[in-house]
Amino acid sequence: MTMAQCEVVQLVSISPRFDTELVRRYGALPLFDKHSATDVPPEAGTARVLVTTARAGFDRGLIDRLPALQAVCSWGVGYDTLDIDAAAERGIAVSNTPDVLDDCVADLAWALLLAVARKVAQADHYVKAGRWRDMGGFPQAMRVSGKRLGILGMGRIGRAIAKRAAGFSMDIGYHNRRAHPEAAGRYFDKLTDLADWCDFLVVACPGGPQTRHLVDAQVLRALGSEGILINIARGSIIDEQALEAALRDGVLGGAGLDVLESEPVMPASFRGMDHLVLTPHIGSATRDTRGDMEDLVLANVEAWLAKGCLLTPVR
Numbered sequence: 001m002t003m004a005q006c007e008v009v010q011l012v013s014i015s016p017r018f019d020t021e022l023v024r025r026y027g028a029l030p031l032f033d034k035h036s037a038t039d040v041p042p043e044a045g046t047a048r049v050l051v052t053t054a055r056a057g058f059d060r061g062l063i064d065r066l067p068a069l070q071a072v073c074s075w076g077v078g079y080d081t082l083d084i085d086a087a088a089e090r091g092i093a094v095s096n097t098p099d100v101l102d103d104c105v106a107d108l109a110w111a112l113l114l115a116v117a118r119k120v121a122q123a124d125h126y127v128k129a130g131r132w133r134d135m136g137g138f139p140q141a142m143r144v145s146g147k148r149l150g151i152l153g154m155g156r157i158g159r160a161i162a163k164r165a166a167g168f169s170m171d172i173g174y175h176n177r178r179a180h181p182e183a184a185g186r187y188f189d190k191l192t193d194l195a196d197w198c199d200f201l202v203v204a205c206p207g208g209p210q211t212r213h214l215v216d217a218q219v220l221r222a223l224g225s226e227g228i229l230i231n232i233a234r235g236s237i238i239d240e241q242a243l244e245a246a247l248r249d250g251v252l253g254g255a256g257l258d259v260l261e262s263e264p265v266m267p268a269s270f271r272g273m274d275h276l277v278l279t280p281h282i283g284s285a286t287r288d289t290r291g292d293m294e295d296l297v298l299a300n301v302e303a304w305l306a307k308g309c310l311l312t313p314v315r
C-alpha cells in the first residue's frame, strides 16, 4: 500500500480544533518543531499548501525547501512577516484572514482608548488597594465624548474604529498614503498635522519597513501633553524610545498599546507608568473571532486544493 502524498504542511499550531481539522481533512504534516528551513523533512517536498500565521510568517529559505508549493494560507491579517516578494517570484499565491476580525480589533482599540482616558486600570487598582476607603475621591480624568479622533490607517479596521466613534459624537480625521473620499472624516496628508489636530490618535496601518517608526518624537509632540496614543496595529510603527521619553516627560498625556516592538518583551521603563495601559496582542483574541479566522484559513486551503484559487488573497 502506498502512502498518500503530503499536500498540506502546517508551520505552527493554531488551536487544537484547527490542527485536528487540518489533519482530518488533508492529512496535514505539522512542522511545529522545525525552526529552520533545513529541518523541513523530505515528505514535505510534495506539499502544495503551507499554513502559517501572521506571527510566525514565512521566509524565502522555507519556501525554497518546498519545491511543489503553490499557496500559503496565513491566519491573521498582518503580512509584515510574510515574504510576499519571494512568494510572488515563485508564483506562489498568499492569503490572509481580513474582515472577520475588524470588529474585535476595533472593540479593543476603544477599550484601550476609554481605559487610558478614564484611567480605568488605575481606578480599579485604587478601589482594590483600599485607597478609595482610606483617601477618598479619585483624580479626574479626560472626557472622550465630543473630542477629535485621529486614525492612522483608515482601512478595514480603521473604518470599524471610526464607525464606533459616531456613538461618542466625535469628529474624525485620518492619514493614509492617499485620501479615500468614501471614508468618513477629514483627510490629512501629513501625519504630524493629524496628530496636532486630534485628541486621540489610533494607529491601524500595517507594520513593516514602510511604516517603521512613523509615529516618532515629532508626531508625539504634536499630539501633545493632553493627547492619547493607541496602537492596535504593530509595535514597529511607534518609536518606543521616543514614546517612553514623551510619557516620562509629560510631552504625551497617555498611551494604550496592544502591540510592542519587541513583544512579548516589554521595555523595563514601561513598568511603573500608570498612564500607559498594555494588553498582550489580543486584538482578535475572542473565541468567536478566532474561530472565524480558523474557518477562513480552512476555506482558503479548500478553495486552493479544489479550484486553484484563494478566497482572500493578500492585496
Ligand code: NAP
Residues within 6 Å of the ligand: 077, 078, 079, 098, 099, 101, 105, 152, 153, 154, 155, 156, 157, 158, 175, 176, 177, 178, 179, 204, 205, 206, 207, 210, 211, 232, 233, 234, 258, 259, 281, 282, 283, 284, 285
Ligand atoms: P487594511 O485594510 O489594509 O488597512 C490599512 C490602511 O493603512 C490602509 O487604508 C492603507 O491606506 C493605510 N496605510 C498603508 N500604508 C500606510 C502608510 N505607509 N502610511 C499611512 N497609511 C498607510 O488593513 P486592516 O485589515 O485594517 O489591518 C491593519 C493592521 O492591523 C494589520 O496590517 C495588522 O498589522 C494590524 N492588526 C492587529 C491585530 C491585533 O491583534 N492587534 C489584529 C489584526 C490586525 P493607503 O494604502 O491609502 O495608504
